[in-house]
Amino acid sequence: MQRRYHYKKVAKFSEMRKTLVLVLLIVLLIISGCFGEVKRTDEVRIKEIKFKGNNSISDKKLKGLFPIREGDPYIERFTREGTERIINYYRSKGFFDMRIIKREGEFLKEQGEIIMTYHIFEGFRSKIDSIEIQGNSLFTDKQVRRILSIKEGDYYDEAIIGAGEYSLSNKYAERGYANVEIRVNRTFQDISASSKRVFLIIEVNEGNKVWVRYIKFKGLKGVRESIVTREMRIKRGDLYRPSRVYESQSRLYKTELFSDVDFHEQKIEGDSVDLTFLFKEEKPRFIYVGFGYESPSKGMFLFRWGHLNLFGNLQRMVIDFTIRANPELEHWENIRLTYSESYLFNTGFNLIASPAYFHVYTNEYEESDISFDLAIERALSLRSKISLLYDFRRAEIQETPSITNRLSIRYLYEGRDNIIVPRKGMRVLSQIEYAGGFLGGDNHFDRFRLDISTYHSLPFRIVFAFRSVVGLTHPREAPTDISTDVRFEMGGYGTIRGYEEASIGVQDNRGISSGLEQILFNFELRLPIYKNIIASIFADVGNLWMDYSDVSLYDPRIGVGFGMGYITPIGVVRFDYARALENMGPDYRGILYLNFANP
Template identity: 25%
Template sequence: MRPCVLRRRPDGLRLQLTRCVSVLALAAALATAPVRAEALDLFGWLPFGSKSSDDEQGQPAVVDPLPYTASLRVSGGPPELETALTGSSELLSQGDRLPSGEAGLIARAVSDFERLVGRLYVEGYYAGTVNIRVAGLDLQQALAAPSLPGPRPVPVTISVDPGPLFTFGTIAITPADDAAQGAGTVFDGASYGLVRGETANSEKILRAERAIVADLKAAGYPFARISRREIVADHDTNRLDVRLSVAAGRAARFGEVSVSGAEATDPDFIVTQAMLPVGGAYSPAEIDRATERLNELGIFSSVRIVPADSITPDGLLPVTIEVSERKRNVIGVGANWSSSEGFGVESYWRRRNLFGRGELLSLEGSVGRIGDNSLSDLEYSARIAFEKPGAFGPQTRFTTSLGARQEVPDAYRSRSITADAFYERDVTDELSVKFGGEVQFADERDVFGNETYLLTGVIGQVTYDTRDDPLNPTKGINALLFAEPAYDIQGANAMLFTRGQISAYRALDDAARFVLAGRLGAGSIIAPSVRSIPAARRFFSGGGGSIRGYAYRNVGPRRNGEVTGGRSFVEASGEIRMKATETIGLVGFVDAGNSFDAMYPDFSQGLKVGVGAGLRYFTPVGPLRFDIAVPLDPEKDDPDFAIYVGLSQAF
């Protein structure tokens, strides 16, 4: 590549561009780089960083701090340009962090010069003048002076004349080798955002280069590059001519896959789970998918797939999977609270990578409805679970568990023991299926009296998930279909459990600060009667995750004033989510639904509706949620309002 030719003029470090290679990247990087980074401060608690004790702001103590005042004057250009320049200036944005002595102030001014020139390029101004004066001296004089004259704080003035706005002139993107010529990619500038007559932002050129190289790599050329870049600013016509030469290099196929960094994990297991198509055409998308598959195992803190530096004579490109393993033993605790359901705690112990092939052993326990209840009225559960990924080949899992629990909502008391086993398969990145069976013994007391059940069932489940973030989605859908034919050996009754749910999300603006979220769910149990179904398996509505505002599992058909649970249900929720700041969000919502005695929803019985609003505090591990909801048609045991606190969005 040809180097940049920059001409410096004596009238205050004026910078003009004639031919440039790396200055565009440097300019964009300096102009857009964050000026300051902080650790997450969660109400004084720093879970992902710590403040230094050097000063109250957590910044390192400055030796010989030098106070100064800074001002910016922009001659011409739109108001948005001055805002952009102000945001790029360290002298202005970091005025509360004093530099170390005169040398520190001058260094900050020199850095600002580069940043401001870079911002001008980003905005499309290539003939601008940036003049920074420190204590009345221009930068060249300040650099040569033994000390800065004048008063303290030191006055610093920044003068910017952006000059004319440049537009694109000639755009030429040509292949530099036979491979690029025959790669099948059409190097049309307009298709890469370089359009004659449009504003000549430097970022557009960089984006175009990245897109061209990405297209060639996607076509199987791992070492594609921009071999020559020629940028010419014509100051007579205020046009920027762009000429790029593209070298594709050799096409490659995936070669031998090796592993580094594995200690407890079997390297062959890693290679198998990555599913890189050895012998197939090189593809960055395949590398991304393989990386995601390995990360989803949950046993690595980092995964990198690194291609070799060269292609073998037979066209193969070896790759190395570099992994760093996570700690194998994990202990976790959690808590939740709502005004209608009380306080709950849970904990777990997990052993990752049990036998070196991604296995997971979990011991889990929880206690719920803690409050005024006696010990016998608490809800609790205990469970041991085992998961083996890749049990039947890549993208499959085998899971099994044994658990016991007690549930004590207002409508019933249930004690149960459940054993299950499942085969799971990821059909695509979005679609997964699950098949298996379970055996459950339940001892229950409800409005019908005491009953025992011994259920055996065969379970099938299909999940489709395109959400961009499971904890805080802004687009996509999440759908689930579940079916279980079961037989109660105690009561000699056959039954079929079915349910489905779909949630959808849509951002109303490009920044996803306003998001509409909706959820619809329904279910049916084909059984002789409500009484023949275990109470814990009937459909109840109300409470968090259902119809907020109503008491937990307190919505549905009643007998002698007590909720019995139903053989069908339907529920719907709608939310408008607004991100007020980077850390604070507001939510308004409405929930509606009901459970019915009939095997299919009977809308003649009407729907219960709850409305409310919520607050979100966004953290790196998901939004902290605080909701308050009011039931519009409360019945016995329903509160006047209910409060819910948890982690992640409601759905």
């Protein structure tokens, strides 16, 4: 009995010891996890990576191949990986005999840093000796060579060959040969101890044309399938062309009915493919309420209600209500209803109707406008559209009414790479107007307006933005008889910064300035500072005249300045300072602008 008790006691003590050891191990693991990332005080960091002998490829490019950067801790396996990447990159460019003849490391003990130097022997760069094309029947040899963008005598470059191979595949796919197989065979022949000849054989297996057998839609709930089918640019039984699928995807996004549009293709044996489109719908109704600020001193309240699919056939209705006011108790109210009917009478035309009311009260004048705009528009391409517009406006300024009836033709091209923060591309808006005449009303004139914005990407991620605006009016009555509500205004953000709003031109009966002939140029450099922060330097040049005979490029109004901006997902918040380059009086100190958009 005593022995059994002793055995149980020993066994119990053994279990306790095991438990204690297990707890200690867990504690040690926790401690090591908590302190495993503590910086070592004796670690060696890379101060500089240098190259010698690289005559054909820049230091910047070679440094970019390394998985580590200057200032990072020195890790041998990363430096070896960087060495292999450099060798492979050189060989992909035709330097087949390239080698790193020496790698040096200068250790700076006091700083705990190392300077790495790579001595490179590039050797000769090989050229393409001959190109042979096999298996092609849809395109001639000459056409294939032009698509590949390579020819005999060019330096061997894997990137260019790969891009050419991809372009050739796309060309075949757009002709319906989606299953085309292209293989580039390379043969190398030594012609000396340091140079090779490269022979390329382009093997093309065209296969058969591929047709769309079936198109399925998944995820549609509140949106009719007929709306989706109408936006599709590829149908059942069509040749399968990838560009038509991507165009359909883009058009479906533009309806704003979907938060996500994806597609999958399933190739069927033979010459067919099945397409499946997957949708995530947006809620068709929305309400926005917001507060804002408009330079130089206006506070804003905004309300918007809308429905993106009012009657189930992509009809839209949006109501906008805006109030602006400043500390002088001046205020501006605007309410507008916009109704749009897509595919009017099942055609490719869209109808847009928009009644509006506008009221302004300032210390100089009071104005009330009632307007009705009617537009019929048609897309010419993914980036352009043309519109026919009718505009009725009844304005009452200082209790003096005037009526304007206008017909216009408008062309819009949107070719910017990004609407919010463009880096390259172009936007063009041109419009021809006819007012009065057989349409009736109090204003009779013809007008042409052209607004072009271009964006150019420069080195170091700098963007040069240039905008030019020309507005020319041919009045069929005395220029001063044209009512002020249809004249141009200039000065302030969006035109010439550094001037007060509507301060350029000829003073009218409202106590502000306006005109009929307009010329404007905006120049701006946008420089990246840090992540989403940008800086800008700008100059605005232009003027406004009442009569065409007074137009002159020798008497411009000029505003210059600089600013800072922060890029958000929905726009750029900008803070600008501008000065007019003329004598504006002893109290003039320039103007500060805070706005939520580029000018």
